[in-house]
Each structure stands twice: as structure tokens, then as C-alpha cells.
Amino acid sequence: MAQEASSVRNARRAGMITTRGHTVRTGPELSSTPMVVRSREEEETVVTFPHLVWKEFLAGLAMMVFLLAVSVQINAPLLQPANTAVTPNPAKAPWYFLGLQELLERFPPVMAGVIFPGMVLVGMVLVPYLDRNPSRRPEDRKLAIGLFTVYVTMAVAFVIIGTVFRGPNFSWYWGQVLGHPGLNSKV
Amino acid sequence: MSSGSYEQNPIKAFASEVWGSVFRHGLPTTDKVAARTALTNFFLHIHPVRVKKSAIRVSYTLCLGGLSFFLFIALTISGLFLMFYYIPSVGQAYQSIKDIQYVATFGLVMRNIHRWAAHAMVITVWLHMARVFYQGAYKPPRQFNWVIGTALLLITLLLSFTGYLLPWDQLAVWAITVGTNLGKYGPIVGPVSRYIMLGGRNVGQSALTRFYVLHVIALPLIGFVLMVIHFWRVRKDGFTGGL
Structure with a gap:
């Protein structure tokens, strides 16, 4: 893609291409001189309808088929009626908060419950204002991409650990992976 | 609507009038019609009329x-x-x-x-x-x-x-x-x-x-x-x- 764009740019500089669809504004004063156009305008565009709308339609259709297929096969969980006298063991938060629960297992509450999530939340919101690097190319953004990848890896790993590898008393547990007769984590 | 439509079956003419009042343009046969369709349709209007080809690649978004x-x-x-x-x-x-x-x-x-x-x-x-x-x-x-x-x-x-x-x-x-x-x-x-x-x-x-x-x-x-x-x-x- 980048090669294609640069070859267009070179061809245009050499005066071989003077106009390219409607994206390039041509006038008598421009067509007589070799054009140097902003890279933004060199990019090829297509009409949204149908090109983008068609892709959106197909993506939606695929998701609908997927959802229906899953929903016909797998039932949403429904356990015994709520009973505040009986605490299941382990008691787990919804899976997307299990990273947080995992942190609380490993660090003192103030660190795990306040400082870490606070830093992630505030950091996340402020990302565009903290990152002063104007380039969008991955090779210029090694630090940003590195830091974000650390966050992504830890978030995914902690959620998987909390979901799969935490058993009774939220202690480490291989049963869900290896199978353990007589043990059922869903009380 | 073209003048020839008056000679058509009146029910067909009425149906096409109703259809035309809802959907102001036909299928996007040319870029110009496609652009007008996007502009005049409420649901399509949340899109820009034209987009960069690279921006809508499925591998990109x-x-x-x-x-x-x-x-x-x-x-x-x-x-x-x-x-x-x-x-x-x-x-x-x-x-x-x-x-x-x-x-x-x-x-x-x-x-x-x-x-x-x-x-x-x-x-x-x-x-x-x-x-x-x-x-x-x-x-x-x-x-x-x-x-x-x-x-x-x-x-x-x-x-x-x-x-x-x-x-x-x-x-x-x-x-x-x-x-x-x-x-x-x-x-x-x-x-x-x-x-x-x-x-x-x-x-x-x-x-x-x-x-x-x-x-x-x-x-x-x-x-x-x-x-x-x-x-x-x-x-x-x-x-x-x-x-």
C-alpha cells in the first residue's frame, strides 16, 4: 500500500499523472505545473454506499449467524435461587473484573484496589494527551506500543488466571484444566 | 418521474410514487447516485459520502x-x-x-x-x-x-x-x-x-x-x-x- 502510494507520488512529480479522479482539485494554474499534493489527497477513495455499507452488512450478518449458532447450542447459566446464607466457594466477580480480584489476591488492598486500577483508568483516559509523539508508524512508537502491550498481556493473563486457575478459597487450582473428579467449582 | 409513467398501470404508478417518496434514489449504479443516496438517507448519512479505500479494509478495522x-x-x-x-x-x-x-x-x-x-x-x-x-x-x-x-x-x-x-x-x-x-x-x-x-x-x-x-x-x-x-x-x- 505504501509502495503504491509512493509510486503514485513519484509518477505525479514526474508529471506523468496530472489528475486522479475527483480527489485532486485541478485548475488551469495547477495542471500546467507538476503537482505536489498533500498525501491525504493522494489516497484513493471509494463511495461509502455501497462499499462500506456492504462490508458492515456482511459483518453484521456474520455476527448474527455466530450469535444464533452459539445461543442455540449453549444455554446461559442459571444456578440455584439466590441464598445469602450459602456462600459459594470460590465466590467470583464477573470475568471482566477477575483481573481486579486477582490483583487483590496478590497485593495489599490499597495498591490493588485503588492505586493500580486508578492508574490504569486515569492513564487510559489521558492516553492521547500524554502521548506527544505525532507519528502513527509502529517503528516510531516503540515505547507506547511496548507499554500498552504490557497492559494487554497482563489484563488478559489475569482474567484467564482468575477464570480458569482459581478454585476454592480463590487459591491456585488445576482442576478446571486437568479435570478433577468430585470437585465442582460452580457451587 | 418521467412523462411515460402516466400511461402505465395506475396501481404500478401509485406504488412507484410511494416507493419514490420514501427512497429518493435508486440503486447506486454510478458514484454520483451513490453519493446522493448516502446524503439523502438518514441511516446512511452517519457515514461520510466517500471514504479512503485503506480505511475500510477489513484487515485494518x-x-x-x-x-x-x-x-x-x-x-x-x-x-x-x-x-x-x-x-x-x-x-x-x-x-x-x-x-x-x-x-x-x-x-x-x-x-x-x-x-x-x-x-x-x-x-x-x-x-x-x-x-x-x-x-x-x-x-x-x-x-x-x-x-x-x-x-x-x-x-x-x-x-x-x-x-x-x-x-x-x-x-x-x-x-x-x-x-x-x-x-x-x-x-x-x-x-x-x-x-x-x-x-x-x-x-x-x-x-x-x-x-x-x-x-x-x-x-x-x-x-x-x-x-x-x-x-x-x-x-x-x-x-x-x-x-
């Missing part, structure tokens, strides 16, 4: 934002259906879920769709954020749209979390008990925010009422408004396109 919105719509429709049957009362909630599963026509599959779409939406919204980050698409002039996006991620999590309680089974009540306990470590606001959220010290009827109202009205409305702003800004700032 992975369709994640669009899929998140699609899931939101699927959740709204299936959720509306569930609301016809669900009773947000400690004594009746569980039984009404049983009714949805075993009595209501297609109730089981509707509930399944709602549940799995909710999980899927948490994943697609989060992946959408990761995709935008890795492509640096939050850089000027799109900084504030990233902030709105993080708010939308938070709304998505809260929607999922509030919905989690509604079946009022052991999974629901204890997950919310543990989940709200996670929040109580905050200095001063921690315990207070938990109390406000649950409407008491334990997960009971007040918590169920609050979670229900947040889940079916407040959060979807806030989310919808934020989505409108999010899409509008995407449209105004243009698509970022290839790197």
Missing part, C-alpha cells in the same frame, strides 16, 4: 467498532423482549427467568442471545480500543473521541455488571457481592459508592431495583448519547486510514 454497535442493537432488541417477562423483585425475579426459559416462545434462545451478545460486546469494545491504540488513531485531531471511547467502554462494563444481578440466582448475587466489594477499597468514596450503588449494605431488593433501572434505562440512554457523539466525531474527523 477488523470491523470491531461496527460489531460493537451491532451487538448493542442486538442487545437492545433481545433485552426489550426479556423485559416483557422479567419482574425485578427479589421474590419473583428468579421465577420469571424460569418462565422466560421454559414458558415464553423462543424465550430460552432470546435469553441466550442476550447473555452471549453481552459477553461478546465487552470483548469487541475492548479489542476495538486495543486496535485504535495500536494504530495510533487517537492522535490529533481525535484525542477527545478516545476519551469518549473510554467512557463507552466503562458504560459497557457497567451495563454487563448491572445485568449480571438480574437473574437473582447464586451466580448473580455472589458475583455482585464480590464485585462491589472490590470497589470498597477506595479512600472515603469506596464504601460510600458501594452503599449508593447497592442502596444498602448488602445485595437486596434496593440493589436489584437500582441495578434494573440502571440496566434498562439509564446506562443504555447515556451509552446511546455517547455513541452518537462518538460516531459524529468519527465522521467529522474522517477515517484515519492506512499507516
